[in-house]
Amino acid sequence: TQSLTVRELLMKMKELLLFLSCVLCVSADGQHSDIKIAGCSDSYGEDVYALDGEEIAYADFNKQKEIYPQPPFVDPMTVTGAYEQAVANQQICRANMQNSRKGMKDFPLERDAPSAVMIYTRDEVEFGEENTLICHVTGFYPAPVNVSWTKNKEKVTGSSINVPYINKDGTFTQISRLDFTPQLGDTYSCKVEHLALTEPATKFYVVEASAQPDSGVGPSVFCGVGLTLGLVGVAVGTFFLIKGNECS
Known part of the structure; x- marks a missing residue:
């Protein structure tokens, strides 16, 4: 194998660092935060998916269908079988809830009032x-x-x-x-x-x-601002005039 000089070794290290920096930049720019919630109680059920803090889809168990609350300017997204999967998740959730109640002897849930x-x-x-x-x-x-x-x-x-x-x-x-x-x-x-x-x-x-917007507010504000700026201009001009006379 051919041995590398110190200069060639340094160049190789710079190329490697540059490559790693690019990889890190791409990875940081591509990060997103998503969340999937499947929960239930005796009288309520929820199955929702969100991306970067925005609701993407949720199951409406009253209307018996999956809802996609996305604005009209984005490409629509649908998932085949999403509602049926949400119904199945509710059955699993309620079964787990009953088992937890037995294991914890119906330990009371913590409750927080709206802050x-x-x-x-x-x-x-x-x-x-x-x-x-x-x-x-x-x-x-x-x-x-x-x-x-x-x-x-x-x-x-x-x-x-x-x-x-x-x-x-x-x-x-x-x-x-x-x-x-x-x-x-x-x-x-x-x-x-x-x-x-x-x-x-x-x-x-x-x-x-x-x-109700006041139609007279705008002109009054502009007049007040104009008067203030005019007075400031006069004061600044007077200051420089006095300084100029002192210098001469």
């Missing part, structure tokens, strides 16, 4: 323009929560809620949505019920006059 309940609108509010109210519930265990809506103290229907999504700490998040048309003075509420709550957690949203 935060927030209500807000999807878009900036304009009177008479359709919008969506969002009730964001997070930090609870076990899933799910029950969310109900009222308008001016009267119950309303037609809301929707996503399947529970697991957080990094093992608790869950759910989001309920209600389409509405803002009218001055209307009061909405979302009421959240959970096993760990002794009484429901309720948040209110009131459609106030401040929600």
Whole structure:
């Protein structure tokens, strides 16, 4: 075999380091985080798949089909037999749950009440323009929560809620949505019920006059900013004029 000089050896090492660096860069750029949840209780079941924090697919056991809640601008994804597999997972889950109850002598589950309940609108509010109210519930265990809506103290229907999504700490998040048309003075509420709550957690949203954009605010702001910049310019010009006279 031909022996390598020190210079050739160093060049080989540089090429190797460059190759390893490229491999590491490609590996870092290609990393993703996915999660698959298959869970159950006596009255509830869940089977969901998520990628990078976004729901990709979940089983709707009421509609008896697999749901793919993806925006229209992405390539659609479907998995053959996904719902049937989800049903089978539920049977396995409930069998395991019964065995665990026997082994642990029906040890009571730990319960965490929601750590935060927030209500807000999807878009900036304009009177008479359709919008969506969002009730964001997070930090609870076990899933799910029950969310109900009222308008001016009267119950309303037609809301929707996503399947529970697991957080990094093992608790869950759910989001309920209600389409509405803002009218001055209307009061909405979302009421959240959970096993760990002794009484429901309720948040209110009131459609106030401040929600209507003020057409006079923009010109006033621009005038104020223009006046301020003008005064600053005068002050700076006066300063340099005085300094120039001192130098001469």
